Amino acid sequence: xxxxxxxxxxxxxxxxxxxxxxxxxxxxxxxxxxxxxxxxxxxxxxxxxxxxxxxxxxxxxxxxxxxxxxxxxxxxxxxxxxxxxxxxxxxxxxxxxxxxxxxxxxxxxxxxxxxxxxxxxxxxxxxxxxxxxxxxxxxxxxxxxxxxxxxxxxxxxxxxxxxxxxxxxxxxxxxxxxxxxxxxxxxxxxxxxxxxxxxxxxxxxxxxxxxxxxxxxxxxxxxx
Amino acid sequence: xxxxxxxxxxxxxxxxxxxxxxxxxxxxxxxxxxxxxxxxxxxxxxxxxxxxxxxxxxxxxxxxxxxxxxxxxxxxxxxxxxxxxxxxxxxxxxxxxxxxxxxxxxxxxxxxxxxxxxxxxxxxxxxxxxxxxxxxxxxxxxxxxxxxxxxxxxxxxxxxxxxxxxxxxxxxxxxxxxxxxxxxxxxxxxxxxxxxxxxxxxxxxxxxxxxxxxxxxxxxxxxxxxxxxxxxxxxxxxxxxxxxxxxxxxxxxxxxxxxxxxxxxxxxxxxxxxxxxxxxxxxxxxxxxxxxxxxxxxxxxxxxxxxxxxxxxxxxxxxxxxxxxxxxxxxxxxxxxxxxxxxxxxxxxxxxxxxxxxxxxxxxxxxxxxxxxxxxxxxxxxxxxxxxxxxxxxxxxxxxxxxxxxxxxxxxxxxxxxxxxxxxxxxxxxxxxxxxxxxxxxxxxx
Numbered sequence: 001x002x003x004x005x006x007x008x009x010x011x012x013x014x015x016x017x018x019x020x021x022x023x024x025x026x027x028x029x030x031x032x033x034x035x036x037x038x039x040x041x042x043x044x045x046x047x048x049x050x051x052x053x054x055x056x057x058x059x060x061x062x063x064x065x066x067x068x069x070x071x072x073x074x075x076x077x078x079x080x081x082x083x084x085x086x087x088x089x090x091x092x093x094x095x096x097x098x099x100x101x102x103x104x105x106x107x108x109x110x111x112x113x114x115x116x117x118x119x120x121x122x123x124x125x126x127x128x129x130x131x132x133x134x135x136x137x138x139x140x141x142x143x144x145x146x147x148x149x150x151x152x153x154x155x156x157x158x159x160x161x162x163x164x165x166x167x168x169x170x171x172x173x174x175x176x177x178x179x180x181x182x183x184x185x186x187x188x189x190x191x192x193x194x195x196x197x198x199x200x201x202x203x204x205x206x207x208x209x210x211x212x213x214x215x216x217x218x219x220x221x222x223x224x
Numbered sequence: 225x226x227x228x229x230x231x232x233x234x235x236x237x238x239x240x241x242x243x244x245x246x247x248x249x250x251x252x253x254x255x256x257x258x259x260x261x262x263x264x265x266x267x268x269x270x271x272x273x274x275x276x277x278x279x280x281x282x283x284x285x286x287x288x289x290x291x292x293x294x295x296x297x298x299x300x301x302x303x304x305x306x307x308x309x310x311x312x313x314x315x316x317x318x319x320x321x322x323x324x325x326x327x328x329x330x331x332x333x334x335x336x337x338x339x340x341x342x343x344x345x346x347x348x349x350x351x352x353x354x355x356x357x358x359x360x361x362x363x364x365x366x367x368x369x370x371x372x373x374x375x376x377x378x379x380x381x382x383x384x385x386x387x388x389x390x391x392x393x394x395x396x397x398x399x400x401x402x403x404x405x406x407x408x409x410x411x412x413x414x415x416x417x418x419x420x421x422x423x424x425x426x427x428x429x430x431x432x433x434x435x436x437x438x439x440x441x442x443x444x445x446x447x448x449x450x451x452x453x454x455x456x457x458x459x460x461x462x463x464x465x466x467x468x469x470x471x472x473x474x475x476x477x478x479x480x481x482x483x484x485x486x487x488x489x490x491x492x493x494x495x496x497x498x499x500x501x502x503x504x505x506x507x508x509x510x511x512x513x514x515x516x517x518x519x520x521x522x523x524x525x526x527x528x529x530x531x532x533x534x535x536x537x538x539x540x541x542x543x544x545x546x547x548x549x550x551x552x553x554x555x556x557x558x559x560x561x562x563x564x565x566x567x568x569x570x571x572x573x574x575x576x577x578x579x580x581x582x583x584x585x586x587x588x589x590x591x592x593x594x595x596x597x598x599x600x601x602x603x604x605x606x607x608x609x610x611x612x613x614x615x616x617x618x619x620x621x622x623x624x625x626x627x628x629x630x631x632x633x634x635x636x637x638x639x640x641x642x643x644x645x646x647x648x649x650x651x652x653x654x655x656x657x658x659x660x661x662x663x664x665x666x667x668x669x670x
Contacts, residue, residue, distance in 0.1 A: 072372065
């Protein structure tokens with residue numbers, strides 16, 4: 001292992017401010033990540049080799065043989081280390097709890113403002129007539145609240161692969177965002193994020209539940 | 225060819241296994257496939273008693289049980305029922321007396337190629353406990369006790385002793401390192417969070433790795449088994465790709481572009497990271513040189529491209545694209561050239577993983593609105609559906625010997641981790657705790 005790659009100093013030298021290295025300031029991690037919007041990165045264009053890439057250890061296989069020594073007619077004792085070499089990440093958990101609080105606050109604010117979510121069909125990211133009505137309502141609210149920033153979260157039901165559902169969720173979120181832009185909302189007031197099927201609103205294996213999870217959630221962005 | 229020679233040497237003239245001659249003659253290209261071929265003749269192996277020679281009663285039985293499961297799952301050996309064959313192992317203890325000779329003769333006559341037995345001892349050392357295990361191997365082909373192993377360690381490594389001995393057996397008879405010491409990483413629900421866990425390949429010794437209380441998803445192993453690379457939400461607006469070092473719990477971000485950053489996969493030599501990102505618009509596949517940090521965009525398409533998986537030689541990638549409407553599997557060279565569609569059956573094929581032997585690609589196929597596991601040969605000529613029945617199957621991951629797949633399924637209600645043989649048989653459930661376990665990733669062999 002190249003230990004120099006692990007030091008905070010080298011990360012700073014490399015000018016990569018967005019890396020969250022253990023031991024580096026956790027604050028810079030959060031503010032760095034938060035300040036980086038989808039739109040901001042898109043301006044970065046294709047020359048991304050310097051920005052947003054962290055350090056990589058050498059992960060190639062150094063030795064073969066699997067540590068096996070073969071059978072022996074007079075075997076000598078092999079002492080096995082106590083347990084497997086697995087350590088848990090520094091258990092903060094605070095990031096997640098903070099996220100949950102922000103999430104609840106955003107949902108409460110959005111509900112209070114009367115914002116409406118948009119729902120989708122199976123496998124689909126097409127905005128239905130009902131969805132267009134909901135988004136028209138949301139667009140009117142955004143026009144009368146010109147300082148509000150809105151985030152569209154794309155969600156999926158549990159069917160399909162976890163990986164492809166991220167893409168499907170993003171298509172749903174972008175479809176909703178694009179319709180809001182069509183209705184005259186400034187694009188820079190809207191952001192999208194896909195949660196795939198990883199944050200379902202409902203956990204039953206039933207169509208009534210699936211319908212609720214195929215959702216573009218319209219949320220007022222609060223702070224970070 | 226060196227591998228062929230080595231295997232010949234291990235076989236000790238191939239006396240013990242008639243089938244081995246045919247396998248070796250079938251050509252170098254097939255050597256890597258020998259035990260996944262349907263005509264592969266398993267080596268009959270009997271595990272006689274692991275005898276308690278002091279200390280706790282459960283100890284020897286536990287080792288014997290773990291060892292038998294490992295032998296069975298190796299798919300290299302056919303685990304024979306020794307008492308069923310009328311073979312009693314009571315006086316074989318040192319493998320040298322007249323009693324042992326009689327037992328060996330009996331085993332050879334009954335067609336048992338390999339006999340395994342051993343002892344286990346638990347003793348107090350000061351205020352600590354120490355466990356000793358001995359294992360011995362008799363080979364009827366050469367009619368001798370070919371060797372053994374002696375292990376010592378704390379009571380917490382009892383299962384590891386059995387796993388290690390099982391891998392030694394596989395190593396001796398195939399030259400492969402075995403899978404009994406491999407691990408499976410996966411995602412488990414904790415409240416509203418999803419955290420990474422690692423367990424032994426048989427579902428035991430579960431350890432938690434991440435603990436940030438948010439979403440940590442879709443882990444993949446580094447080729448050297450020291451790291452996991454995965455998708456993480458470090459805030460509520462963007463995804464990153466992170467790495468965590470298993471031995472220390474150190475974690476950091478390696479890709480933090482905007483938009484989706486998902487399905488990371490390190491190349492077999494560790495020099496490249498393939499992943500999907502939507503930072504330039506829609507989800508595309510990129511290849512990062514992990515040494516120079518140069519990034520190359522491999523796909524250029526207005527549709528979603530994701531889930532790259534490397535061929536074992538690192539020259540090609542299989543990936544998912546919905547450029548035809550629904551998701552389908554495509555192949556391309558690792559520089560993004562020579563793209564061609566692989567799957568044509570069904571309207572939803574996703575989550576491909578190239579087998580370590582190169583001969584199959586496992587993936588999730590949708591038939592009659594059910595999400596099941598399928599395998600297809602890289603030339604598209606052979607295709608088989610592996611799983612049937614209720615439940616959503618997802619995230620297939622090959623064992624490093626290419627003989628099993630781990631996957632998640634909701635077949636029993638909640639999502640849990642299962643393993644299955646590469647021919648669809650031998651289904652086994654691995655997780656029983658928790659409300660949602662998903663995205664298994666099988667470690668490379670050590």
